[in-house]
Amino acid sequence: MIFNYFRKLRKQQRALTFHRLLIHPGDFIFDIGAHEGRRTSLYQYLGAKVLAIEPQSEVYSILEERFLNAKKITVLNKAVSDVEGKEEIMIGNYSEVSSLSNDFIQRFPNLNELTWDKKEWVDITTLDRLIQSYGVPNYIKIDVEGYEVKVLKGLSTALKQISFKYTFPFKKEAQLCINILSQLGNYQFNFMPFEEMAFQLPSEVSTSEIIKFIEDAPEGLLTGEVFAFLKQ
Numbered sequence: 001m002i003f004n005y006f007r008k009l010r011k012q013q014r015a016l017t018f019h020r021l022l023i024h025p026g027d028f029i030f031d032i033g034a035h036e037g038r039r040t041s042l043y044q045y046l047g048a049k050v051l052a053i054e055p056q057s058e059v060y061s062i063l064e065e066r067f068l069n070a071k072k073i074t075v076l077n078k079a080v081s082d083v084e085g086k087e088e089i090m091i092g093n094y095s096e097v098s099s100l101s102n103d104f105i106q107r108f109p110n111l112n113e114l115t116w117d118k119k120e121w122v123d124i125t126t127l128d129r130l131i132q133s134y135g136v137p138n139y140i141k142i143d144v145e146g147y148e149v150k151v152l153k154g155l156s157t158a159l160k161q162i163s164f165k166y167t168f169p170f171k172k173e174a175q176l177c178i179n180i181l182s183q184l185g186n187y188q189f190n191f192m193p194f195e196e197m198a199f200q201l202p203s204e205v206s207t208s209e210i211i212k213f214i215e216d217a218p219e220g221l222l223t224g225e226v227f228a229f230l231k232q
Helices: 002-019 038-045 057-066 102-106 127-134 148-153 168-184 207-216
Strands: 028-032 049-053 073-076 085-091 118-125 139-142 161-167 187-193 223-230
Touching (some): 161 168, 187 207
Antiparallel strands (some): 161 223, 187 223
8 A cells, every 4th residue: 555655656746747847837728638637636736727628427527526616727518629519429438438539439349348338419619719718728738539630620729738649549640630730830749658757759859750750659659648839
């Protein structure tokens, strides 16, 4: 038990050290796919104001209760896409893998422990609409299980920092996300393997270089986050 406590403490400290490079007190963050609010809580600790967005009704209830008295946290029960309206989300037996993307589910046919037996209609909005309603964020974190392209297609303005989830079966989609961002502005990129809280590349790289990195990524690098930094 003591070992697990200190391991958890070291992990939390790594997360804080890493995110202090990205986030400063007073920053405004969109947490797209906030789930139960682990990252939102981290951003809050670092002094940021957060718009935490989660479409699953049951998970949203947990998120809402967790930040009920948090003055700098706004929680929103919606999904983010490239249009406004309604969309059907497929609910996984593990809520972390629920997705609006049929492709995401179809590309994991051999994982028998994962099932998506429930569905739920959710309201959808766009990043552009969120910016109009809540203001311009300093950073957007996107974790939407294979729906990242749709989210980024709803953005028409280059923003300071954006990260999105990478998953090995979705290499082409990750490369498309990179190209979408590069069309919006002069971005450079880096990559963080899943929860390592450290960049894998020694410095930020160009669009072509990060696309090649993604293309060459081995299957063992199953998931992680691509970070995009806007340059003047």
